[in-house]
Amino acid sequence: KAGVTQTPRYLIKTRGQQVTLSCSPISGHRSVSWYQQTPGQGLQFLFEYFSETQRNKGNFPGRFSGRQFSNSRSEMNVSTLELGDSALYLCASSFGTSPLHFGNGTRLTVT
């Protein structure tokens, strides 16, 4: 079974731009969660989608948004990028109450 796939692996953007990250979950997994990982803050929960609906949301500004498609693939979007948005963005999928299965992340650098 293929694991969680995140694209792209690396991104460099300029302040003020917007970015879209993509995540393909494990086949059969309907829940997709997004986390931001930084050295200073560790792993912070962004949001979770289930059956195309946002089911849980972390404490991030509205510049961070996401969506999920009918095939469970998910995207997250960050608008008006700030330097502090530089981070590793991790996507994870799960089935029911099973533990999260993580992708290898997208490394975003904002200059």
Added chain:
Amino acid sequence: AQSVTQLGSHVSVSEGALVLLRCNYSSSVPPYLFWYVQYPNQGLQLLLKYTTGATLVKGINGFEAEFKKSETSFHLTKPSAHMSDAAEYFCAVADAGGSYIPTFGRGTSLIVHP
């Protein structure tokens, strides 16, 4: 609300020595507990989990952890460290019966010396 505290941002051991990574949690309801490992430039990989039942949980790569409710702890151990164990380790807690969204600790970097 739930939270996780991992004692020690860095732990250094010699190859062959005991590995002990500490994790304390707070949760208002029975918890699900997890340990994940992260190697450089990779995502997190599940080492082991506690949901219900036996409090001593065995995971992959020779790791195990014990759920101690009275101490609100879930420390990770391995009898003999290997060079390949060098990585970042994360403890996480989720509310059983709740959203199941885990809250992660800040991580402990395990350094293994030859």
